[in-house]
Amino acid sequence: MAHRLPLRNRTGIQRPKNLDENATSKPRQTVGTNLPGGTRSGFPGANSFKSTGVQRPALGEVAVNRKNSKVKFNKDKAPEVGQKRTRSFSVADGPQRVPLAAKPTAPGRTAVTGRVFTQPEPTTLPLEGVVHLNGLDDDMDVEEMHSTKRDSIDDVVTAHDEELENMIDEQDRAEVAENLVPTEEAEAIVYLWPEVSPNHAAKYQREVEEVCTRFDAEDEEYDAAMCSEYAEEIFDYMSDLQDAIMPTPNYMDAQNEITWGMRQTLVDWLLQVHLRYHMLPETLWITVNIVDRFLSHRTVSLDKLQLVGVTAMFIASKYEEILAPSVDEFVFMTEKGYLKEEILKGERIILQTLEFNISHYCSPYSWMRKISHADDYDIQTRTLSKFLTEVTLLDHSFLRVKPSMIAAVGMYTARRMLSGDWNDAFVFYSGYTEEQLEPGYNLLVDKITEPGFDKLYLYRKYAHKKFLKAAVYALEKAREQVNQGEGMVLA
Structure with missing residues (x-):
């Protein structure tokens, strides 16, 4: 007979296994177990492999061999799913722990979800109001855009309409006329959905x-x-x-090392952690919102991208969960790729950057x-x-x-x-x-x-x-x- 593993090795109140309101055995309506046209075969679980080393008794693990990973990731190709190994006696069909990244083991290369990311050449973008976050010694203050002020009241010159007319010569008038846009063309504005006229x-x-x-x-x-x-x-x-x-919808233009494909990899990994720890649905949405809003204000290096995601979920779980995972468990999620102190300092940086506006979402x-x-x-x-x-x-x-x-x-x-x-x-x-x-x-x-x-x-x-x-x-x-x-x- 198969044995079910506990959620976590801790005492006191345990989180219910199924918090999704659709994953109940007695739905409100009497319906079939499959959507129309779907197959009735069960969801294939992970293959069982023999594993060595000390296993964490509270979780069925899914580890990735980073040393043998040869998959490269760049802006044009998404990473492939790494090799899995699970306990042979585990009966859980749910998600297993997949580490997204550890600290770089070689200069210019960072392992994320068991995949090797090639460090892209950094590009310099002339954007204002963006703060760089490249290490633990980063200042938590956010740079602000400074407005230009007049030195004195004497700089203000008042001119009558006639004087303004005399100040514009014929050449200036011709240049202004060329830059004028006809009314018909001005009204033909291209709106990007969901914006409409x-x-x-x-x-x-x-x-x-x-x-x-x-x-x-x-x-x-x-x-x-x-x-x-x-x-x-x-x-x-x-x-x-x-x-x-x-x-900001186009915040990736201000990032030097990460791409939209890397963001998708991060979010997909956060989905695994979210379901593995049986968190509430709102926790996942708040987590992704924190990541996107933080990246809209700060430039993050590639080796810190997973740290942002883990810290965002750590913050979101405090707002939504009855029994939130501890910081040590988030360190365990990354296979100790980040220290406890790094997550705690990242929490302070994110909260200050977002001005503690978390539960508004x-x-x-x-x-x-x-x-x-x-x-x-x-x-x-x-x-x-x-x-x-x-x-x-x-x-x-x-x-x-x-x-x-x-x-x-x-x-x-x-x-x-x-x-x-x-x-x-x-x-x-x-x-x-x-x-x-x-x-x-x-x-x-x-x-x-x-x-x-x-x-x-x-x-x-x-x-x-x-x-x-x-x-x-x-x-x-x-x-x-x-x-x-x-x-x-x-x-």
Whole structure:
């Protein structure tokens, strides 16, 4: 008979094994265990290999042999998954500990997730207001941009209109005329989704208001989970908060050594740690938000990237978890690649940089719970939408999208893959029309159908039967859309 390992070797209150509300044995609705079109075969666990050395009794380990790793990583090619070894008597199908990086063992090379990263040539970018974080002796003060001030009041010269006219000669007038942009060209501004023109924004607002006027939501009064007495004020407050905690979408332009591919590797590794320690869903979203906001203000070297991720999760777990992992456990996650003192100092630097604004972030799950009221909390739609929203964590294109819209995009994509419609109920509870969410659907399909996506840990996580094999179903549907050529061009 198989034996189950304990979560951690500690006394007192233990964290429940399954905190995901979809991973329950008694769902609210009676449904099958698989999404439509999914297979019923169990999720393949890791192969068992013999391991040597002292094993940590509280965790089924997945280690990577860094010395034999020959995989190189650069800006054009993503790293491959390292070799795994697990205990033969472990029955856990869940994620295992995979160290992302250790300290460099040779000059110019850093091991991350058992992969070797080639140190790129640093480039100098003339960006202001960016502070470099390259070591422990880094100053925790953030440089500020200084504005130019006048030396004295005498520098201000007042001139009449006639004098100004006389100061501009004919050559200056010709240069000014050449630089003037016609009104028609000035109005033809290219908006990057989710930004839209004022006319389109007014159109979407009118459509949502019309739906809210004719939609009957009286049944909310009998739903205690919706907290109807205060729901409107709560979500208005959350909408104001999400504007203040958005990272800079193109912050990677200010980084000299890291790339978007390295960020994806880091986030995918954080997903493993998050599920292995059975943390709450909000902890993962806060962690990634801390990483992106910190990298928007500070330039980080390659060998400190994992330190930022581990420290961000250490901070987020303090805000959300009832029983947060200790700093020693985070040191263990990296196979002692970083010292306890490094994580604690990184915590101080991150908190000072973000001015302790951590709990202001509201994950998309808050809005997803509200939107799920439109289909009576259908378990298949909600599980599939959770997978799709976590896909946005890997895609940097969604850094400019607010959490409320990410939740709406995930629900809309899930409904579309399950052959459902986006009716008035979904518009009422989400606040977004189908036309607004169409570009987000296209981005998600493109991300899921990328080569090598099924090798990521996020895919393997949601390919498990506990999550109704949502990843398998979503990949199958996304490939059908690509083959049919439907909706692959962004609006």
